[in-house]
Amino acid sequence: MSELALSAKNISKYFYVPQTFQVLKEISFDVKKGEFLSLIGKSGSGKSTLLYILSTLDTDYEGELIINNNNLRGKSQNQLAKFRNAHIGFVFQFHYLLPEFTALDNVMLPALKLGIKSKEEIEAKAYESLELLGLKDQAMKHTNRLSGGQQQRVAISRALINDPTIIMGDEPTGNLDSKNTSIVFDIFHQLAKERGQTVIAVTHDDDFANNSDRVLELHDGRLLSDKYREQK
Amino acid sequence: MSKQLLSITNVKIAFAHISSRIKQTIVAVLSVTFGISMYIFMNGFMSGVNQTQSDLAFSTLANIRIYHDLPEDRTNILQRTEGEEVITHIRNAKVIQYTEGIKNAEKYIHILNQTPQVEVVAPEVNINVFFRNGSLKINGILNGIDPEQEDAVFHTADYLYSGSWNEIKHRSDGIVLGKGLARKLSLNLNDKVIVSTAEGVTKHFTIIGITETTLASVDNTQAYVRISTARQMLSENMSYVTDLQANISDYNQAAVLAQQLNRSIPYKVESWQEANGQLMAANTLRNIIAVAVSLTILLVAGFGIYNIMNMTVNEKIREIAILKAMGFDGKDIVQIFLTQSVIIGIIGGLIGLLLGYGISVLVDHVPFKIATLENLPMTYYSMDYVLAFFFGLITTFIAGYLPSKKASKVDPVDIIRG
Numbered sequence: 183m184s185e186l187a188l189s190a191k192n193i194s195k196y197f198y199v200p201q202t203f204q205v206l207k208e209i210s211f212d213v214k215k216g217e218f219l220s221l222i223g224k225s226g227s228g229k230s231t232l233l234y235i236l237s238t239l240d241t242d243y244e245g246e247l248i249i250n251n252n253n254l255r256g257k258s259q260n261q262l263a264k265f266r267n268a269h270i271g272f273v274f275q276f277h278y279l280l281p282e283f284t285a286l287d288n289v290m291l292p293a294l295k296l297g298i299k300s301k302e303e304i305e306a307k308a309y310e311s312l313e314l315l316g317l318k319d320q321a322m323k324h325t326n327r328l329s330g331g332q333q334q335r336v337a338i339s340r341a342l343i344n345d346p347t348i349i350m351g352d353e354p355t356g357n358l359d360s361k362n363t364s365i366v367f368d369i370f371h372q373l374a375k376e377r378g379q380t381v382i383a384v385t386h387d388d389d390f391a392n393n394s395d396r397v398l399e400l401h402d403g404r405l406l407s408d409k410y411r412e413q414k
Numbered sequence: 415m416s417k418q419l420l421s422i423t424n425v426k427i428a429f430a431h432i433s434s435r436i437k438q439t440i441v442a443v444l445s446v447t448f449g450i451s452m453y454i455f456m457n458g459f460m461s462g463v464n465q466t467q468s469d470l471a472f473s474t475l476a477n478i479r480i481y482h483d484l485p486e487d488r489t490n491i492l493q494r495t496e497g498e499e500v501i502t503h504i505r506n507a508k509v510i511q512y513t514e515g516i517k518n519a520e521k522y523i524h525i526l527n528q529t530p531q532v533e534v535v536a537p538e539v540n541i542n543v544f545f546r547n548g549s550l551k552i553n554g555i556l557n558g559i560d561p562e563q564e565d566a567v568f569h570t571a572d573y574l575y576s577g578s579w580n581e582i583k584h585r586s587d588g589i590v591l592g593k594g595l596a597r598k599l600s601l602n603l604n605d606k607v608i609v610s611t612a613e614g615v616t617k618h619f620t621i622i623g624i625t626e627t628t629l630a631s632v633d634n635t636q637a638y639v640r641i642s643t644a645r646q647m648l649s650e651n652m653s654y655v656t657d658l659q660a661n662i663s664d665y666n667q668a669a670v671l672a673q674q675l676n677r678s679i680p681y682k683v684e685s686w687q688e689a690n691g692q693l694m695a696a697n698t699l700r701n702i703i704a705v706a707v708s709l710t711i712l713l714v715a716g717f718g719i720y721n722i723m724n725m726t727v728n729e730k731i732r733e734i735a736i737l738k739a740m741g742f743d744g745k746d747i748v749q750i751f752l753t754q755s756v757i758i759g760i761i762g763g764l765i766g767l768l769l770g771y772g773i774s775v776l777v778d779h780v781p782f783k784i785a786t787l788e789n790l791p792m793t794y795y796s797m798d799y800v801l802a803f804f805f806g807l808i809t810t811f812i813a814g815y816l817p818s819k820k821a822s823k824v825d826p827v828d829i830i831r832g
Contacts, residue, residue, distance in 0.1 A: 239739055239827045260743040267741020274830060278736035292740045294423040340740075352830070375773065380443035 186248075187347055187380040188213040188236065193245035195231060205231050206243070207403040213396075218374040218381045220391040223400035229350060232400065233384045237270055237350045248314070250347050263305045267296050271341030273383075275353035277333040279325040279340075285312065286321040289339045296344050304343070309341040315369060331362035338369060349373065351383035355390060367393065424746055427737075428753035431726060434618040439758065444720045446762025446806055447769055449715030453708035453802040454770025459777060461798075462791030464697045468665070469569075470786070471693050474632050475535070475686050476567050476659035477668040478675070480522065482515050483682035499766055515539070515656040522658060522679050528674035531662045531671055536563035537655040539644035543593075545637065546608040547599045554595055554635040556609060558644020570625060570638070573786070577603050577623030577685050586643050589619035594625040594634035609637075615647050628786050708802075712809050715762075719813035727821040734821050735829035744822035751821050755814020756807070767799055 195206040196291040205228045213219055223229040234240040236247065238254055241262070247254045250269055254262065266272075272294075280289045293299060299307070312318050315335040325333055334357070341349055349370070355363040367390055373379045374395065383394070391397050392411070399406040432439050434668055487657045516522065519537055526535045539558035544551050557564075565571045571579040575593050584590050589607060591599075602606055603621055610616040615695045619639065645654050662671055665686065672685035727734070734747055769795070778792035 194516040201681045234827050234831070238741075239830075260745070263738060265741075268740065272736075272739050274736075278732055278830070280427070280430065280733055282434045287426075291423065291737075295741055295746070 185215045186212050187215045187217070187250065188382070189246075189248040191238065191246040191248075193243055195235065195240075195243040205403050206235070208245070209400075209403075209405050210245075211292060211405065211408065212396065213348075213380055213382065215380055216378040218370060218395040219383070220394040220397045221382065221384045221400065222386075222388075222391050222397060223406070227304050227400040228403040229384050229400045233350060233352055233382065236382060237272065238266055248359075252293075267292055268344055269347045271344070271346035271349040273334070273349065273351040274355040275339050275356035277325075277330075277337040279333055279336055281324065281326040284322050285317060285325055285328065285336045285339075287337055288325055289343055292340060293343045297339070308339070308343060311342045312336070314342070315339050316365075316381065322397050331358055331365070334358055334362065334366065335369075338366065342373070345377075348380045348382060351381065353385060354383055355385070355387055362369065363387065363390065370394075385388065421569060421749065424749040425753050428750050428757065431730065431750070432754050432757060435726065435729075438722050440726065442719050442755075442758045443762040443765065445715040445718035446759055446810060447766040449708075449712040449809070450763050450766025450802045451770035451807065452711045454767065454798055455773045455777065456704045456708040457798045458770075458774045458793050458795070459790070459800075460700045461793040461795065462778075464700055465793055466787065466791040467693065467696065468703055470627075470629070471690060472661075472665070472686070473568050473570070473573065473627050474629060475690055475693075477662045477665045477686050477711050477794045478532075478660045478672050479684045479686075479689065480516070480526075480658040480660070480675075480679060480681050481684070495597060505772070512761070515650070515654055516658065516681055518653055519655040519658065520653050524683070525675070525678055526658065526660050529671070529675070531664070531667060532660050533663055534563060534566040534661050536560065536567040536661060537641060538564070538657040539641055539648065539654065540656045541611055541644060541648060541652070543609050543611050543637075545595065545599055546610065547601055547605075550599055552595065552598055554592075554637060555637060556644060556647075557638045558641040559638050560641050562657075563637075564638070567659050573625045573627045575624045575626040580624055581622045582638060582640050585620070586640055587617075587619050588622040588639065590623035590625060590638040591621055591623050592631060592633035592636045595637060596621065596624050598634065609647075613646055613648075615649075617643075681761040684786060709805070712805055715806075716809040716813040719755055719758060719810050720816060723751060723814050723817035724820075726754070727751060727817045730827055731821075731824060734824045735826035738824065738826040739830065747822040747824070748815075748818040751818035755818075759807050759810030761812045762810070763803045767777075767803060767807060770799070770802065 184349060189212045191210050193206055193209045194204065197203045197205055209232060220228045221233060221352050231240070235243050238247070241259070254265065257265070280291070280393065286308055288304070289311055290304050293304040293307065294301070309318060309321060312321050315338055317332060317335055317339065320332060325336060328336065334354070351370070358366065370381045370383065374381050383390070385391050395411055397407070397409045397411070423794065459681070523535055523537060526532045537560065541556045541558070542553065542554050543556045561580050565579065579590065582590060589609070591601070591607070596602065599607060601621055603624060605621050607619050607621060608616060609619055625633070642652065645652060648654070662668060664750035669687045672683045672688070676683045737747065774792050774794065777790050780790045781788065782790045
């Protein structure tokens with residue numbers, strides 16, 4: 183479990199509008215495989231900005247980003263899209279499911295895009311993923327007929343379909359009640375512990391953060407603290 | 415395999431988009447349908463009009479006419495032989511024409527028949543004559559013709575008002591008169607008419623037919639008799655003709671062919687374009703109008719699709735963002751949205767072909783009783799249908815491509831972060 187999942191080196195980012203402003207100031211840290219990491223900080227501290235850089239969606243930064251021994255500096259948008267498809271799963275505050283599709287279809291999409299497995303295998307895998315989140319019986323429902331908590335869990339199933347190295351969450355429990363929050367939290371924990379998948383989540387929720395393995399706190403674009411929770 | 419699955423996925427998303435916004439889709443489909451059906455209708459109608467116009471014109475005008483033209487102006491003939499120091503003065507110069515008409519016509523008929531583009535040749539002996547009935551005297555043109563060949567070139571039999579056309583062949587005293595001419599002479603079928611030539615030869619004929627082309631210039635002046643009878647009246651031999659009228663396979667090639675024939679035939683070879691430039695110009699102008707109007711309609715339809723696709727892209731921008739975050743690249747996004755507009759184009763196009771045909775048939779049945787017409791003219795060329803569908807697809811493709819390109823450039827960070 184000591185292998186590195188992600189390594190950030192001297193990451194800086196500037197906003198130019200309305201005036202030049204440095205959002206991130208030379209942030210460096212490593213994340214091991216199987217780690218469950220929370221990014222916290224006040225609003226405007228740059229934590230979301232950092233997450234989008236780590237997730238390769240934002241390419242306008244200085245410094246180096248290495249995920250799974252791949253240096254992602256200077257890759258083209260299409261190369262990065264391919265990379266995200268295979269290595270990164272996303273969970274956002276809002277679920278962003280395709281409303282015209284069933285839960286199952288939504289979950290299958292990234293795997294169909296990846297195109298390594300046959301359709302049957304992907305379908306089996308999608309059922310497995312939905313089952314993990316307790317949604318197997320909702321598979322054939324259109325996603326706009328599901329409750330908010332269910333939708334978010336479908337979104338997590340979708341993030342898991344390609345067995346990504348890293349799962350990125352942007353306030354993944356931001357819109358959920360405490361019951362669903364704890365379900366989602368438990369799933370993340372399970373993924374990190376049992377499957378060795380890395381979870382990086384931006385959160386406002388102190389309970390969520392305090393229960394994760396490691397908490398990074400950002401303040402004014404700098405890394406303020408980097409705490410590991412004592413293993414019990 | 416991965417390539418194929420990928421495109422199936424994109425097509426599936428495209429279908430989901432189309433079916434989720436059924437109203438917009440219908441509007442988009444209808445705009446294509448309308449554009450394509452108008453294209454078909456406009457072109458069908460215009461070429462129908464052209465066809466009618468040409469048919470009417472070619473009822474008196476052959477594709478190619480060969481005749482003995484009058485010699486050029488020779489009033490100053492002596493100036494060529496004398497130098498400048500000699501003053502010549504010619505008073506009251508006359509042109510003496512030694513030969514009239516085409517001598518030894520068989521040779522030229524043979525040349526024409528050997529030319530592959532020439533479909534039919536009709537020899538004619540045309541004489542300016544007076545038609546007389548009692549004290550009534552009207553001048554006109556007596557056409558000595560072979561009824562079968564004349565009909566093959568001019569479809570004269572189609573314009574027969576009463577009587578029989580082919581009987582000319584069997585009756586040396588039979589004559590077919592234009593309707594206006596018969597009326598002016600107060601004559602009917604089976605009446606007698608006296609025809610006299612400028613040389614004073616007079617002959618009695620029995621009216622065996624009356625034609626009506628609705629062209630006053632023809633109906634009021636023309637009469638038809640057997641070609642041998644006309645030769646007889648001019649005291650000419652059996653190979654004498656004044657005109658050779660020929661129709662060719664593609665009448666648009668007449669001018670080119672006339673030029674070629676001019677090399678081997680020592681008489682004037684005149685194409686219909688030369689004889690009647692207005693007809694050519696009118697046909698071309700009508701075609702330009704048809705294409706301009708229908709392409710404009712297609713263009714408007716294109717704007718409609720562009721608008722709707724743009725709306726779709728804006729509506730689905732979050733979905734696009736999440737698809738990109740999940741690893742769909744710009745090419746996939748273009749595929750998704752282009753597929754939608756192409757589907758719209760194909761559905762709209764197919765309906766448009768049917769609707770265009772329907773409108774054409776409908777208009778074809780609208781009564782229009784002017785001249786020889788019964789209904790509005792219409793043509794059904796398959797090429798028009800193919801082109802309409804082709805232009806429709808091109809339009810939707812371009813109209814769909816621009817918004818797709820925009821969609822593919824969406825930055826997911828901007829959208830997801832809000």
